[in-house]
Amino acid sequence: MKMRKWTFFLAIHLLFLMQAIGQEDSVMIRRIVEDVLTRGEAYEQLRFLCKKVGPRLSGSAGNARAVQETARMLREVGADTVYLQECMVPKWVRGDKDSAALLIAGKAMPLRVAALGNSEGTGLSGLRAEVIEVRSYDELEALGERVRGKIVFYNYPMNPAYVRTFMAYGDAGKYRGGGASRAAKYGAVGMMVRSLASNPDDYPHTGAMSYDPAYPKIPAMAVSTNDAEKLSRALKEKNGLKLYMRSVCGMQGEVLSHNVVGEIRGSVFPDEVITVGGHLDSWDLAEGAHDDGAGCVQSIEVLRVFRALGVQPKRTIRAVMFQNEENGLRGGLKYAELAAAEGKKHILALESDAGGFSPRGFGVENSDVSRRDNVKAWASLFLPYGIHEFTNGGGGADINPLRKLGTTTVGLSPDSQRYFDIHHSGLDVFEAVSRRELHLGASVMAALIYLTDKYGN
């Protein structure tokens, strides 16, 4: 009887203790959110990155300047160590002439186009050939050798019925990435792809492609969704129309670049590392505001709010500006390589690379399911801030290479409805970012890092 009584009191005691801990955490998270929403600096840092530095394509002068400027920001918010990690990145340049395309149908009809990243240009004299439309790889395969000597136009729209726009991006993205070589295999001389955009617009949306070394490297461009429709209509009216394409882009080898790392050293377990990051490189058509200036300044903000609230982390927190996510992933690979070499324990990495929109959830990934579920167990603490889902499977292109070290990878999931309106196009500018949405995202990232630091993973 006495034993049962004792157990009962112990249980009650533990229950209260757990509740008290939960309350302590929720109070701290509220302080973090309120501080970021009230005094956050991410938005002004993003303005600087967009308006004073500008586009940050790997290997460009803007990118090199962004390395210096974000290193300065990391020092200013109170990182105790700021350093650069050298990595070689491919240098692709669009060239000093705009890409152009004309559909030759009676009067020549100009199309709004942009060369795809990593693609080889046509040269200044351009390329003129018959254009043939396909809606899928199945249609391409059915045509086979009939595309020889022609320009293949992939007209596969992002499916608007997907509520999660990244699903539609994943579905339609394969034509941009691999469509050139698939067409070259059958002798096509050029490739044009419908832009990956959620809605009809007049902007070409660029992005990376890669060549299969087995086939000729044919020029590859994205055409705006409105002009894809126009082109498709013209081809329905009259078969065998010719298209003129011109681009002077191309690879210029590799150059030295840098990941930027800002650290607050852990006071108890300095050899346990928690990473939070975004990628510093961007496409060249705009300012890389949502993609991924947002993720960079949000990661810097995590350090700022720790300092502002006097949080001394037990573990080492690193804010990382990864290099070359868009067309090579060299920064993320280098970071994981150095992480493996330094012999520290990389327990968790969080990336924000889905836009600076209102946050809705986190995706969490670890093959050790219990470590994944430890993170998911915090879900209720985030509900007051509109974070309503902790899903399985998540991370980011830059942090996924850490998985082989056993690191838990987490990706911030912002609302995705607007992302592919601006993604990789001339519309990805500072003005498209909402201060409150950006800061709310940064604050929940800081809260997740805070809990990870406190409880480990």
Added chain:
Amino acid sequence: MKMRKWTFFLAIHLLFLMQAIGQEDSVMIRRIVEDVLTRGEAYEQLRFLCKKVGPRLSGSAGNARAVQETARMLREVGADTVYLQECMVPKWVRGDKDSAALLIAGKAMPLRVAALGNSEGTGLSGLRAEVIEVRSYDELEALGERVRGKIVFYNYPMNPAYVRTFMAYGDAGKYRGGGASRAAKYGAVGMMVRSLASNPDDYPHTGAMSYDPAYPKIPAMAVSTNDAEKLSRALKEKNGLKLYMRSVCGMQGEVLSHNVVGEIRGSVFPDEVITVGGHLDSWDLAEGAHDDGAGCVQSIEVLRVFRALGVQPKRTIRAVMFQNEENGLRGGLKYAELAAAEGKKHILALESDAGGFSPRGFGVENSDVSRRDNVKAWASLFLPYGIHEFTNGGGGADINPLRKLGTTTVGLSPDSQRYFDIHHSGLDVFEAVSRRELHLGASVMAALIYLTDKYGN
């Protein structure tokens, strides 16, 4: 034994039946969402309302034209009856001269201002008086008679720490609404209020105010948040500065206006009415895109998708464009008055009047808790579409008068982070609306109306 077996089989049978019904509903809701995301017309209707009709302040020519145009849209999407409900509305006009204000401090400093709706103007010659800043009603009361002959400047910011921006709006809104008469009580001759905006900007955000008939009707204006800061700094540097205000606005009596109603008559219970609506009137400084063109076209879209999918409602569905929400609520009051008189059963009303942003939830209100909970029981059906909360307490200014008929009132809750960036200012234009966000909101509204029609309330 046999009885238990029978009960067991019955229970299992019911369980499968419930699951089948749940599946049937989730399939139908998916069809609704996919159709609206793919073929929705709300966005193009909103473009028309914003760009071809423009501002729609009660009593204005634009408002009268919007009545005709939305009636046309309702007919075009397939309402079987479209009619107007007459109601008298106040006609307030800003006047043909812009409102203006100058702070007289050495060199005169112009301030970006807009007269508050319903306020009386200064007249063409304007008003010149000492300006005195207060941060709250407490500070005003402490000053008391010392504000006599002066202009009171309420400088109370929206609290950025509130995650739900409508909380901050409710908190700060009292100064705009009632601040003029509170100041006039102590002899103030003019009132200026810091704009209700979430972030620093250069736009005055107008909105309704009302006078307490016990005190003189003094002129009242909103000043942009940036200029509120500027004014406050100037007053810190030098007390007793004079302000010049000019506005030529004022009330011009009442005029005839109309609610617009489009109906699909119920096939089984035509006397049970389900209402879905937004308000047609808007402020005059922009296009009333989010406030509340969005809610109007979303409500029209509900009828469109019912027709497109061949859904024949059992109950009568009414899409209603309410009149005069911004500065009088006459449309909503008239609708409830006519609803009481017609003797039909108004079971549920849904309003969208919080912007056309990504939907996140519904607020549901009925003093009969079981009817409220019947709606909340559908929550899980909405999760795939990002609707993560069904909260208690909800509706909208236009539908709340129906509560006295026992009607369940429901308000759509979109993401609120951007709303007060544009609300009531020159920034509330079509370009600020995302097609996907608007359509996703319309689709979950249609789903809620679908379930209400199917199961009643």
